[in-house]
Amino acid sequence: MDGARPRPIDAVAVLVAAGLTPAVGYAGPSLVILLATALPVFWMRRAPLVVAWIGAGTALVVPVLAVLAVIPLPSDGAVIWPPMCAFGAYGAMVFASRRPLARWLPVLVLALGVLCLPDRLPLVLRTEAVIALAVVYGLYVSVRERLNAELVERSERVERERLAGELHDVVTHRVSRMVLQAGVLALAAGDDRARAAAEDIRATGCESLDELRHMVALLRRGSGEGFDLGLPMPDLRPLVIDSARAGVPVELTVDGSPSPVAGVVGRTAYLVVEAALANVAKHAPGADVRVRVLYVRGSVRLSIRNTAGLPAAWVTATDPGTSLTALRPQVELAGGTLECGLEEDGGFHVEASFPATASLTSRS
Structure with a gap:
C-alpha cells in the first residue's frame, strides 16, 4: 500500500532520533549501536511493531549491559531514553494492527x-511523558484517519446512489416509453415486416431495461452480492410529475413495508402505471387520478383509479385500451394479474398484482 511506503517525513524522524542519540552520553561502539537502533524508524509505516519492539528491547537490554559493566548508563542530562522511543510508540498507535494487544x-x-x-x-519522568504524548497523539491520528476514510466511503456511496437514482429515473422512464410505443406499433402495423421490426425493438428495449436495472443495483450496492434478493420497486414519481405537466394531477400513496421485487416485476409494474396514466390523459382529461401501491406479504398491488373526466371517450370494460391490452401478457409472464374496468360513477380502474419476495426465493 502507498500508505506503508517510507516518506520524507520518516527520513526526518530518523535524523531527529539519531540527533538525540549523542546526547545520552555514549561514545565509541556504544554510540554506533544506538545510532543503528534509530535507523529502523525509517520503516515505522511498514513495520511499526518491529520498530516499537526495537525501542522496548533497547530500554531493557542497555540497563542489563550496564549492570554487567559492558556499557555505561545513559546520562541524566539526556533528553529522552531511548532516543527513538517516541517514534516507536507513535508508529505502533497509528500504523500497527487494530488488535489492541498487538500494538x-x-x-x-x-x-x-x-x-x-x-x-x-x-530522565525517566521526561521519557515517560514523551511516550504518553506520543501515544495520545498517535491515537488521535489513528481515529482521525479512520473517520476520514469512513466519510470518504460514505460520500462515495451517497454519490453512487444519487447517480443510480438519476440513471433509473431518466433512462428507465424514457426506454419504457419506447418499449410501450413499440408494442403498440407491433399490434397496429399492417405489414408483417413492420410488425416484426416493432416487436424486435420492443424485445430489445425490454432486455436493455433488465441490464439497466442490474447496473443500477450494482451502483446502489457497490457489488453484485445479494442481487438475487431483488430490487426495490421503481420510483413512480417521474410518472406523476409528467402526468401533472400534461394537465392530469395524480395522487400517489404507498402503503405497507416495501419489499424487493424481481427486475421484470418492477419494470412491468412501471409500464402498467405509465400506460394507465397515458390512457387517462388521452380519454379522460380533467379527471382526478389516484395511484396506490400496496405492499402485503409476498406481493405488491397497484391500483390506478380515476374519476369521470370525459366518460363518453372512455373505452368499454371489455376493451380497456390498446396499451393495457398489450401489457396483459407481459404482466402474466411476470407472474402477475391485470384487471381493468369501468367504475359505477363513470370512472375507470386498473388493478395489478405482482409477486414480491416469495417468488424471488423460488427463482434463486
Whole structure:
C-alpha cells in the first residue's frame, strides 16, 4: 500500500532520533549501536511493531549491559531514553494492527523498561511523558484517519446512489416509453415486416431495461452480492410529475413495508402505471387520478383509479385500451394479474398484482 511506503517525513524522524542519540552520553561502539537502533524508524509505516519492539528491547537490554559493566548508563542530562522511543510508540498507535494487544504490548514494555533507570529520575519522568504524548497523539491520528476514510466511503456511496437514482429515473422512464410505443406499433402495423421490426425493438428495449436495472443495483450496492434478493420497486414519481405537466394531477400513496421485487416485476409494474396514466390523459382529461401501491406479504398491488373526466371517450370494460391490452401478457409472464374496468360513477380502474419476495426465493 502507498500508505506503508517510507516518506520524507520518516527520513526526518530518523535524523531527529539519531540527533538525540549523542546526547545520552555514549561514545565509541556504544554510540554506533544506538545510532543503528534509530535507523529502523525509517520503516515505522511498514513495520511499526518491529520498530516499537526495537525501542522496548533497547530500554531493557542497555540497563542489563550496564549492570554487567559492558556499557555505561545513559546520562541524566539526556533528553529522552531511548532516543527513538517516541517514534516507536507513535508508529505502533497509528500504523500497527487494530488488535489492541498487538500494538499496546511493545509500548507497555517500553514504558516499563524505562523504569530500569531508577537513579535517573528526571530522565525517566521526561521519557515517560514523551511516550504518553506520543501515544495520545498517535491515537488521535489513528481515529482521525479512520473517520476520514469512513466519510470518504460514505460520500462515495451517497454519490453512487444519487447517480443510480438519476440513471433509473431518466433512462428507465424514457426506454419504457419506447418499449410501450413499440408494442403498440407491433399490434397496429399492417405489414408483417413492420410488425416484426416493432416487436424486435420492443424485445430489445425490454432486455436493455433488465441490464439497466442490474447496473443500477450494482451502483446502489457497490457489488453484485445479494442481487438475487431483488430490487426495490421503481420510483413512480417521474410518472406523476409528467402526468401533472400534461394537465392530469395524480395522487400517489404507498402503503405497507416495501419489499424487493424481481427486475421484470418492477419494470412491468412501471409500464402498467405509465400506460394507465397515458390512457387517462388521452380519454379522460380533467379527471382526478389516484395511484396506490400496496405492499402485503409476498406481493405488491397497484391500483390506478380515476374519476369521470370525459366518460363518453372512455373505452368499454371489455376493451380497456390498446396499451393495457398489450401489457396483459407481459404482466402474466411476470407472474402477475391485470384487471381493468369501468367504475359505477363513470370512472375507470386498473388493478395489478405482482409477486414480491416469495417468488424471488423460488427463482434463486
